Every structure is written in structure tokens, then in C-alpha cells.
Amino acid sequence: MEPSKKYNDTTNKEIYCKSCFEEIHLSPIRRAIEKNPLLCDKCISKIEKKLVIRKFEGIPILFLSNYSGIMESWLMNFKEYKDVELAPCFLSIFLPFIRLLFPFHTFVPLPSSKERIEKRGFDHLSMILQASKLPFLSCLEKRSSGEQKNKSFIERRKDKGISLLPNASQLQGKRVVLFDDVLTTGSTFLESLKQIQKIEVKSIHGLILMDHHEGQDFQIK
């Protein structure tokens, strides 16, 4: 499950950008602060940095970027084409900021449905957190759509079938950050939040990679 270990960490070898495959030429500053550079300057500059905190259902959520550009294509390649080498790229440039804002927090990836995970072969959000070396706990589960067949359409829309796993009790007294890649309608986030609120946690925040929850796009949907 550690996609980035194989190369990119040998010092005397050329290192290549995980995104554009070009050789990375490190500036002295980057050489000093980065142990395992993943991206070239050009690709880093293509990331749309947003860094906005907005409240959703009373929970402060940090949005890192917009749903567009290079991040969007990474997510597509990562999820659809299983390019797991991209896993550490998503959070990489934001990591110092995330660590500063959320020290001693436990990150909880929002759940994908079991069938999705099975089809893909991995849980993409857990993989991002793991590749970014953030402390996390996968303690939510989402039923496959097949298991919801006996419910009515309305029930299905209301209930996304998200529930706590037994290990969720470990979160008691912890500071929790709910993590998702894209916030579109917020329904998965909301239902996950309700489940986590059943446990006595110390605090809850949200961390979203890409914001898709604004402007006309959202209104139309």
C-alpha cells in the first residue's frame, strides 16, 4: 500500500515529476525542505490553491483547491485508471499547512461504497492519507447500492447507507477531521458527520481537496 516508495527517494539518481514525467530540478530552497520531491515547479504552479474555510452544518471545513485543472485530472487518473503513484501528490504542497492547522488530529476518510472499493482495488481516500503520512482511521462504511434494493427511492436518497465500523470507538475523546476529495452536494459528508457525532469526540473539522459546491454548477445540480 505504499505507492511512492519504489523510487524518487534515491539521492544520486534523476528524479521525475509524478505528474508530467519531466526531470525535477530542485532549487536550493526546495532541496533543503523536501526529502522526497514529487512534483516539478511547473506542475506545482498549476495547482489552484484556494485555502478557504467555510462552515457547513456548523462544521468548519478547509477547502484546499477548486475542482478544476491539474487536480481534477489527477483525481481522474487516480480513481479511474488506478494510477496510485499520484496518491501522495494531492496533499503534498498543503501538508505543512495541514499539519499546522490540525496537530494531534485523526483524519477520517469518508467512505466509498464497498462495490466501488472492490472494483478499484483500493480505498482512494485512505490511500491519499496514508501516502501523506497523516494519522487516519477508516471507521465508516457505505453499503453497496445492491444492498439497498429493497428500499424505496426516497429512502435511498435520504439514506446513503453509511454506518460506523466497530473500530470507530477509538475516536472517543479525539479531534477528528473528516476528509473527502470533492464536495458536491454534501450529502455523503452530512451523513458521515451524523454518524461521527454519535461518538463523543473532542472536535470535528472537515478537509476537502476540491470544492465543487458553489456557483452555478451547484445550483443546476
Add this chain to the structure above:
Amino acid sequence: MKEKFVCPRCGNQEERYIGYHNGIPYCRRCLSFSGRNVDITHSIQQGITLQLSYPLSEKQERVAKETLSLLKRGKNVLIHAVTGAGKTELVYDSMAYYLGLGLHVGFATPRKDVVVDLKPRIEEAFPKAKVISVFGEHSEILQGDIITLTTHQLYRYENYFDLLVLDEIDAFPYKDNPVLKSFFRKSVRGNYILLSATPSKEDVQEIKKDNGMVLTLFERYHKNPLPLPEYIHCYSFQYYFKVLSLLRKYENENKPVFIFTPTIEEGKKLFRFLSLFYSDGEFVSSQEEERRSNIERFKNGELTYLVTTSILERGVTVKDLQVIVYKADHILFTQAALVQIAGRAGRKIQAPKGDVIFLASERSTSIDGAIKEIQRYNKQRNLL
């Protein structure tokens, strides 16, 4: 030592493109090319014949015949034909021959727009055949008698084509793309025909090495010479007004105009200025959603001018078209691009002439080369 990983799909073995999932190597270079493949045992309908409603010119006829006889001898062919020569028609005879034998025939090109335009033309020529088009958002049906497709979709047809025609080999994104080239080679199990108006030296060398021959056709279908571009010197502060005065002239003569700009940025800026004076134009680029509808409006005469990047340098044919190349000395206007652009003008038999104006502050080597290349074609067209 572990054995070196070679991608089974695209042949890549360069480390930078190799990723690892749970310790198992995979190729990152060709990842997006995964999906359904065609059933290669598919057999096509019998009795498909060519029914062309218009005659070929004498020289087209000759090239078409030569192409087929080379294919019959197991050779590959590169046809170097000037823009407006009627390239597509040159391969119909060969396609008909292969289809008659029940073999797999495909027609590929790098650009989706061209595939969309091509399908009805092929259908008209082969009315009994089921012609399908396959491109990005349109890849549900893979089986048919004649497959028109983008080079991106060739990966679905591994070892499939007995005859594959590849048009516009010098166009983006096929040009210089090793992944697409490898899919092209893998999809051909018989022979292939390459079509180009501006083949590079490398293209010519490559086909000769690959059991191929080059055929040329430097005469336009209507037998008139190619319009010779005119270089007009322009100081940088003069550009806008120069374009404006040319536009006024053509508007008075009721002639449609293409204005090519080197970049999208330049195009937008220029159009913003021009639209203050002439409202019946549009800016089109690969990024515009409405580009197809704007091109349609231009073709029907609703619009009189289009400002565009190189997206229109191929394919669009409009009667009596005049061409202005804005900042023709820009580095993005290569010699081949300028020859392509010049080829937009004077294509229709009813209006075989047309201005092609290179506006630039310097006569660059590309400008010079393009003008000389067209002169050479015009000189040779009668000799060959």
C-alpha cells in the same frame, strides 16, 4: 536483479513512466488507453462497392491506381498531396478492393472534428457499408464495415486492420507522440496508407524503411495553382489597423475571411478590437464550446469572419475564403503550419483563387520557406 519491465500495451520501458501498486509494476504512460477492445474475428458484410457520384481528376485517378497496385504488392504508401488535391478520394479504390475481399478497413486521423466530418463522406462513397465513428465520448460501438476513428482509439483495434488509412500524420496530437505511434503500428496487421500535405523528412525516411513508397499529387482537384501567400511587412503598432483595413476590403467584396493568430490570447485580444467595428465575426479555438456551431454559422454565411488559432488550419472548406495570418513570424507558425493555413484559400472549383496574407514584422525563415514550398508545388504540378 529483477527483470526489466516492458509495458505490454505501449512498449514503454523507461523508468520514469513505471509506477508500482503493491510492489507490482505498471505503465503510467498509456493508462488512459484502457477499455473495451474490438472483437477481431468480426466479419464484414459482403457486396460493399464504391459508388462515387463525381469523377476523379486524371491525376487523382493515376495516384489512386498506383496506391492500390503498391498495396497489392504488399507495400505501404505515403501520399504527399497538396491541400485541396482531394486526398480522401485517393484511397477509395484501395478501400473498395480490401472491402471486396471481406477485409478490415479503417480510416484514422488525430482529430475528432475530422472524424465527425469524414463519416458522412465515407458513407456517401460506400452506401452499402455500415460506417461507424469512434472517438473519445463516442466509443460504444466498435464493430462495423468501415471504422473511422481518432488515433487515440486505435488501441482498441490491436492487430485488426488489413488496411488502415492514417490522415494528417503531421497533426497534433499524433505527431511526436510515441504512444499513439505504437498503437498505430499494433493495430495494423496488413498494410497502411499515410496521407499528408506537409510530410517531414523523417516521415519520408520512416516509410521508406518500413517497406513503403511515396506518391505525390501537387495538383489541386480543380487544377488551379495554390494561392501564393503574400508577405506584408508590418510594424508592431500597425497590426490592428492593417487587419482592420484588410477586413474592410473583404467585407466590401463580400468575401469570408479567416484570421489566424498564433495563440488564444492574441486571438481574443485581436477579436475584442475587431468586434468593435465588425460585429458579424466570432473567435473560435479548441477551447471554445461553441466552436462547431460557430464554424457552421460561418459556412452558411451568417458570420463573415472568424478569428482563430490553428484549429481551423485543416478541414474547413469555405467558398471564396480569404486568409490573413496575424503575426506570421511568430515561432508557433512553422513552415508546415503556414503551408496548411495557406491551403485553406481557393479550394472551391467555383472560386479557385483567394488571398493569403502573411502579416509580420519580419520575413522569418518559416514564412520564406512556406512561400517557396508553395511555389515549388505550383511549378511541379504540371510536370508530374
